[in-house]
Structures are given as structure tokens and as C-alpha cells.
Amino acid sequence: MFLWGTATASYQIEGAVAEDGRGPSIWDTFSHEPGRIRDGDTGDVACDHYHRWREDVALMSGLGVNSYRFSIAWPRVQPDGRGAVNQAGLDFYDRLTDALVERDIVPAATLFHWDLPQRLEDEGGWLNRDTAHRFAEYAAAVADRLADRIPIWITLNEPFVHMVYGYALGTHAPGRTLVLDALPAAHHQLLGHGLAVRELRARGAEKVLITNNCTPVRPASGDPADLAAADAYDTLHNRLFNDPVLLGAYPDLSAYGTDMDGVRDGDLELISAPLDGIGINYYNPTRIAAPVDEGLPFHDAGVTGHPVTGFGWPVVPDGLRELLVGLRDRYGDALPPVYVTENGCSQPDEPGPDGTVDDRARIEFLDGHIEAMQRARAEGVDVRGYYVWSLLDNFEWAEGYSQRFGLVHVDFPTGARTPKASYHWLRERIARP
Numbered sequence: 001m002f003l004w005g006t007a008t009a010s011y012q013i014e015g016a017v018a019e020d021g022r023g024p025s026i027w028d029t030f031s032h033e034p035g036r037i038r039d040g041d042t043g044d045v046a047c048d049h050y051h052r053w054r055e056d057v058a059l060m061s062g063l064g065v066n067s068y069r070f071s072i073a074w075p076r077v078q079p080d081g082r083g084a085v086n087q088a089g090l091d092f093y094d095r096l097t098d099a100l101v102e103r104d105i106v107p108a109a110t111l112f113h114w115d116l117p118q119r120l121e122d123e124g125g126w127l128n129r130d131t132a133h134r135f136a137e138y139a140a141a142v143a144d145r146l147a148d149r150i151p152i153w154i155t156l157n158e159p160f161v162h163m164v165y166g167y168a169l170g171t172h173a174p175g176r177t178l179v180l181d182a183l184p185a186a187h188h189q190l191l192g193h194g195l196a197v198r199e200l201r202a203r204g205a206e207k208v209l210i211t212n213n214c215t216p217v218r219p220a221s222g223d224p225a226d227l228a229a230a231d232a233y234d235t236l237h238n239r240l241f242n243d244p245v246l247l248g249a250y251p252d253l254s255a256y257g258t259d260m261d262g263v264r265d266g267d268l269e270l271i272s273a274p275l276d277g278i279g280i281n282y283y284n285p286t287r288i289a290a291p292v293d294e295g296l297p298f299h300d301a302g303v304t305g306h307p308v309t310g311f312g313w314p315v316v317p318d319g320l321r322e323l324l325v326g327l328r329d330r331y332g333d334a335l336p337p338v339y340v341t342e343n344g345c346s347q348p349d350e351p352g353p354d355g356t357v358d359d360r361a362r363i364e365f366l367d368g369h370i371e372a373m374q375r376a377r378a379e380g381v382d383v384r385g386y387y388v389w390s391l392l393d394n395f396e397w398a399e400g401y402s403q404r405f406g407l408v409h410v411d412f413p414t415g416a417r418t419p420k421a422s423y424h425w426l427r428e429r430i431a432r433p
């Protein structure tokens, strides 16, 4: 059965940040620091999904999806990131899981979508190797409770984005600006993934995946300097997080004048344990030129000549086909079945005078990308699922509530949900044979 779903993440939709024993996460801390988030927004209330989840499950049911990718908030399960399990926090996901199963919606749970317990950040966060072990302990606690009903487990969401924005550039929590010194956050996240896989397997998890953000990298020209820069960027964005998982080795980082420190015997064996699938998040391709100044060995030259989303991201549907086929060509038999675990676009959607939300650009976006995915399948890539980001308009990290990605419009002051035209369109699209 091909999986058609929507995706969300805990901090972006739940709200209820101090309820039922939830501890603070790095995103609570970060979003409350002045100047970090556009308009001073926070996820304190977000979509209030923690209270309105029944309505949201009903929306999914009405949409006709057969899967839902959500994330579990670590600080609800272990408020301090370690030790005793807060059963009240797990109860929430238990109820949600049962409601999904009852409606024949396959739950796909992500264990880490960036909301690290603040206590662990105080001890170095993902720069600290111990966090990988804490993550495995948390994964075990969640699986003890839910592996009997959740068939699809995703360890990490986009460790690349978390490392770059969170630890290298500081535009996301925890706001560190370490540039290349952020690299240990890559290895420790991946080690956490590997250790968590072992715990999930021991508890009978049916399918275990990791989700990576990937981009097809296009050199700005055939000039050798541009080609070398594109290769360096591809190494950082794509290969750094796919190679160790799929091939058991880090790529050559010499273009960055470094290699991966802190790798101990046995780490790569854990990290490369076989998976049942790989989650791929695709938003846009990247065009790379030779560096314009000292520092990093590439320059993001920007993809031009395409329509753009609300975020300003270029809309290039065939980039999804290019990416999927490229992954198959690069990894061959080492590539497990692929799940497109996120794809979507932000648009400045507001209800019209009649109350409906006519998000034609999103329909066009999704239509083009679904077609591109189908072309990749026709070219032999084993794609098993496609999840739209996102079910609801939500807290878009540093952009606060300014970027609306939902199939369902959310009026943030009231929490009122209005399915957009794209929601109705997707229902028809999914129903098509």
C-alpha cells in the first residue's frame, strides 16, 4: 500500500508547553529570547493541537490520507532529558495513536524533530556525545509504550538542518554560531540514530527510518572551480548524513580542511545498521558556485528563473525526480525504500470574503511534485510514501507564524481550522487510481 500522508512536528503544532509535566525544550528557551523569532512569536500555543488533536485527526480522515507523520516531544517524555519517564506525556501520544489506528491512518512517529530538552543543552546538547546515549534511552521508553501500535519509526528529522541552523549559524535553537566546529553535532546525532535503531529493533519496531533533508546540487557552470564547489556542498548537505547511514563511512571532508573528529571504534557499525527505509525531505534544488570570499569552499548562487514560494524558495518540481533518481544512482542496492517524508510550500494564504482559502499555487506545487515523484518511480526508484508538509499552518521556526505551509488554514488567535482548496484537491488526487 502506497502511503499518502501529511507531516507535522511537535513544537510546531502542539502548544501546551507546560502541561502534564512537560519540561522546557531548547525551542522554548530560544523563542523567548528577544530578536530570535520574527515578530517575537513562540510555540507556547501554536495550533493548540495538544487540546484539539481529535479535530485534527478528523481533518486527516476527511482528507483521505492513510498515514500521518508526527513527532514526539522528548521533553514531554523525559522533562529533563534523562531518567524517569513522564507517563502523562506519553499518554498524549498513546491516545493520538489509538485514534489514528481506529481511522486506518498508519502512524509514523519521528523521535526527534529538534525540541531537545533544555537540560541536555545545558550539558552541551548534541556537541556532547552523552546526548546520543540519552536519546537511545528516550527512544527505548517511547517504544516500550508504543511500538506495538506504531509501525513506522523515524529516529531523527533533518540532522543536517539541525546542525547547520542550530549549531553552525545560530538562526535556530540552540542558537550556537560555531560554523565548522558544529561538526560534532553531526556525528553525535548520527550516533544517537544508530543507538536508537538498536533499541527500537529490540522492541519489535516494524520499520525504522531516518529522515534527511536532501537537495539536488547543480553547479553554476562547467568551470572546474564551480564543479569543485558544488561537490563540496553536496558533501556537506547530502553525503555527510547519507553516506555513514547507507555506506558506513563519512565522506571526504578535505574541502573543508577537516575530518570528522570523535568517531570511535564501533560507531559507524551502529550508524550503518540496516534500515527499512529512508525518509527524504525535498523543498528545492541548490545552485552552487566557487566561493566569493575566504571561509567556506562554496557560494550559494541561487536558483533563478522559477516561480518562488512565500519563503522565496524556487519551485522546481523536477528537482524531486532528479534527487530521487540521483540517490538511487549514487547508492544503488544500498538505498532502502524511499519515503518522501516532507514536501510542500508556504504561501500567504488568507480566507477570502466567502471564507474559503483559494491556494491555487499550492495545488500547482503539489501536483507538479507528485508527478515528479511518479516519474522517479517509473524510472525504477522504490518510493513507498509521500507526506505533504504540512497538515496545518504552524510555527515555522525562526519565521514564526509568517509562513503558512498547511493544507488547512489556522486562524492563530482563535485556533479555527479551515481546509484550503489544496486540501480538497489532494483528497481527489489521492483517491485517483
Ligand code: FCB
Pocket (backbone or CB within 6 Å): 009, 012, 157, 158, 161, 213, 281, 342, 389, 396, 397, 405
Ligand atoms: C523542514 C522541517 C519542517 C518544516 C519545513 C518547512 O526543514 O523539517 O519542520 O519547518 O522544513
